[in-house]
Amino acid sequence: MSAPRTLNTAPLTALYNADALRRIERHYAPDSTPRLMERAGATGAAKAMQLVGGRHGRILVLCGPGNNGGDGFVLARQLKQTGFDVTVVHDCDEHRGAEDAVMAWASWRAVGGLTLPRVPDTGYALVVDALYGIGLTRPIEGVHATWIDAVNEMDCPVLAIDVPSGLNADTGAVMGRAIRASHTATMIAMKPGLFTLDGPDHCGEVSLHDLGLDCAAVTPPSGWQVGRELFAHLLRPRARNSHKGTHGNAMLVGGARGMAGAALLAGRAALKVGAGRVFVGMLDHAALPLDPEQPELMIRTPAEVLAGDLATCVAIGPGLGQSPAALDLMRDAVRTPATLVLDADALNLLAQHGDLEQALTRREAATLLTPHPMEAARLLRSSTAKIQQDRIVSARELARRFRASVVLKGCGSVIALPDGRWFINTTGNPGMASAGMGDVLTGLIAGLLAQGWPADLALLGGVHLHGLAGDRLVAQGKGPNGLTAGEVIESARAAFNALIAGADSRDPRHSTR
Ligand SMILES: NC(=O)C1=CN([C@@H]2O[C@H](COP(=O)(O)OP(=O)(O)OC[C@H]3O[C@@H](n4cnc5c(N)ncnc54)[C@H](O)[C@@H]3O)[C@@H](O)[C@H]2O)[C@@H](O)CC1
Ligand SMILES: Nc1ncnc2c1ncn2[C@@H]1O[C@H](COP(=O)(O)OP(=O)(O)O)[C@@H](O)[C@H]1O
Numbered sequence: 001m002s003a004p005r006t007l008n009t010a011p012l013t014a015l016y017n018a019d020a021l022r023r024i025e026r027h028y029a030p031d032s033t034p035r036l037m038e039r040a041g042a043t044g045a046a047k048a049m050q051l052v053g054g055r056h057g058r059i060l061v062l063c064g065p066g067n068n069g070g071d072g073f074v075l076a077r078q079l080k081q082t083g084f085d086v087t088v089v090h091d092c093d094e095h096r097g098a099e100d101a102v103m104a105w106a107s108w109r110a111v112g113g114l115t116l117p118r119v120p121d122t123g124y125a126l127v128v129d130a131l132y133g134i135g136l137t138r139p140i141e142g143v144h145a146t147w148i149d150a151v152n153e154m155d156c157p158v159l160a161i162d163v164p165s166g167l168n169a170d171t172g173a174v175m176g177r178a179i180r181a182s183h184t185a186t187m188i189a190m191k192p193g194l195f196t197l198d199g200p201d202h203c204g205e206v207s208l209h210d211l212g213l214d215c216a217a218v219t220p221p222s223g224w225q226v227g228r229e230l231f232a233h234l235l236r237p238r239a240r241n242s243h244k245g246t247h248g249n250a251m252l253v254g255g256a257r258g259m260a261g262a263a264l265l266a267g268r269a270a271l272k273v274g275a276g277r278v279f280v281g282m283l284d285h286a287a288l289p290l291d292p293e294q295p296e297l298m299i300r301t302p303a304e305v306l307a308g309d310l311a312t313c314v315a316i317g318p319g320l321g322q323s324p325a326a327l328d329l330m331r332d333a334v335r336t337p338a339t340l341v342l343d344a345d346a347l348n349l350l351a352q353h354g355d356l357e358q359a360l361t362r363r364e365a366a367t368l369l370t371p372h373p374m375e376a377a378r379l380l381r382s383s384t385a386k387i388q389q390d391r392i393v394s395a396r397e398l399a400r401r402f403r404a405s406v407v408l409k410g411c412g413s414v415i416a417l418p419d420g421r422w423f424i425n426t427t428g429n430p431g432m433a434s435a436g437m438g439d440v441l442t443g444l445i446a447g448l449l450a451q452g453w454p455a456d457l458a459l460l461g462g463v464h465l466h467g468l469a470g471d472r473l474v475a476q477g478k479g480p481n482g483l484t485a486g487e488v489i490e491s492a493r494a495a496f497n498a499l500i501a502g503a504d505s506r507d508p509r510h511s512t513r
């Protein structure tokens with residue numbers, strides 16, 4: 001396992017779950033002048049004015065029953081006082097929220113503000129969604145569901161305050177239905193649900209407004225966003241006086257009959273991220289003794305690859321299949337003293353064979369698991385839906401149970417470490433939902449491990465780089481539709497070299513090297 005000092009989370013964007021946010025609010029709220037809700041409303045109003053371009057236009061504000069609604073009333077009041085034509089929709093006879101929200105509603109009425117009980121006609125310059133924030137406790141139904149449906153049909157920008165209403169701020173799950181915002185102004189701290197599962201499809205552009213509070217002084221972050229700062233110290237230019245041995249050996253095992261492509265994609269990715277030598281142990285070795293498009297790959301039998309003592313890392317799974325031969329290879333692989341990456345069918349075999357699980361949890365070297373949600377469900381004897389209900393909890397449970405570092409892949413991949421820390425990666429795009437992308441990720445991780453990256457950083461860095469590579473292709477017009485895994489390998493090479501070049505010029509620690 002990588003030493004803790006190699007994982008410096010301090011420069012990363014912190015993520016706070018609802019419980020931690022409540023602690024922060026309780027700490028600061030009593031002494032806050034102006035009140036936190038006034039600050040949140042004012043911040044939201046400024047953001048709204050920015051979005052309507054400073055022009056006066058009709059603005060619709062949906063206000064809910066709690067403090068999120070309170071933010072909405074403050075915002076509505078400020079916009080009205082600035083001269084905007086503001087319509088508030090609110091359906092509570094008596095405000096059930098806390099004192100601040102009741103006061104905010106009263107101050108809206110005090111400036112002559114009216115509330116309507118239903119969403120009126122369209123034709124707004126902006127809709128502000130202040131229905132629910134972190135206090136959402138159950139699926140939205142009834143009249144609020146119809147408001148959300150109406151707003152989602154409107155053809156204008158939608159600014160969500162704190163969290164798009166209906167989105168679970170902790171998990172990114174839609175509860176019943178949710179606002180599809182073009183912008184989300186989130187208060188105090190970033191929330192995990194904005195960045196995983198359904199979050200990115202509902203938040204639009206996210207801006208953070210800390211309201212002047214120092215969250216870390218009250219409670220440690222719940223998790224972090226993956227950022228290049230985490231591994232910047234490893235993005236070093238190569239020493240001129242280096243040779244292939246300096247850059248390590250990546251060992252990949254897979255490629256059963258009909259699935260050779262998976263192992264080759266992984267091998268090529270390891271090579272193109274800079275591993276000194278890449279050996280691919282192909283189950284269907286007789287059919288493919290050479291990769292004609294990448295003859296640099298050293299194709300061997302799986303037994304040869306696993307028996308070698310040159311391995312810095314072993315990655316097993318891409319195209320492995322679940323045959324008796326594959327199971328035997330897994331039993332050998334879990335005994336390797338090298339860092340081990342398990343992907344695809346290696347994970348499916350692990351889910352079915354208790355002896356593999358026992359051997360895995362006894363390993364001294366690090367183990368990395370790269371399941372997609374269905375593989376995660378098999379590993380935890382659960383269902384894909386349950387895994388996705390709370391991706392952070394699922395990833396942490398996998399890490400704990402298998403004493404491994406885990407990436408639960410998908411929109412907003414969640415990385416969990418055995419010590420309980422977790423991260424969300426925000427690079428990547430839906431163009432990467434196509435066959436072979438996971439094999440490329442495994443190869444990138446193996447390539448970084450070969451080059452001596454500590455296990456956890458190879459996992460975090462590999463996931464981040466994989467997404468960056470996909471995003472570069474979309475920026476070049478090569479996706480998301482039709483993006484291929486092979487293209488992502490080429491793009492990862494460019495992205496990795498760009499990261500290293502950027503680290504060189506931006507990070508003073510490297511200027512003297
Ligand atoms: N407490 C504070 O100090 C601050 C809170 N702020 C705002 O307050 C929000 C949190 O406020 P609250 O805790 O009041 O939570 P919300 O405003 O998100 O909503 C809670 C209310 O909605 C009800 N509710 C939850 N789910 C429902 C559903 N599906 N259908 C119908 N009713 C439902 C609850 O019973 C409760 O009355 C934050 O997201 C943020 O916008 C900000 O003003 C900053 C300061
Ligand atoms: N919608 C998405 N947004 C971001 N990344 C995605 C998305 N869909 C897939 N990916 C990424 O692409 C890869 C797909 O892996 P996997 O499902 O194992 O594919 P395969 O088995 O076909 O190789 C993962 O790294 C995953 O995080």
Ligand SMILES: [K+]
Pocket residue numbers: 068129130131132133160161162163164165
């Ligand atoms: K909201």
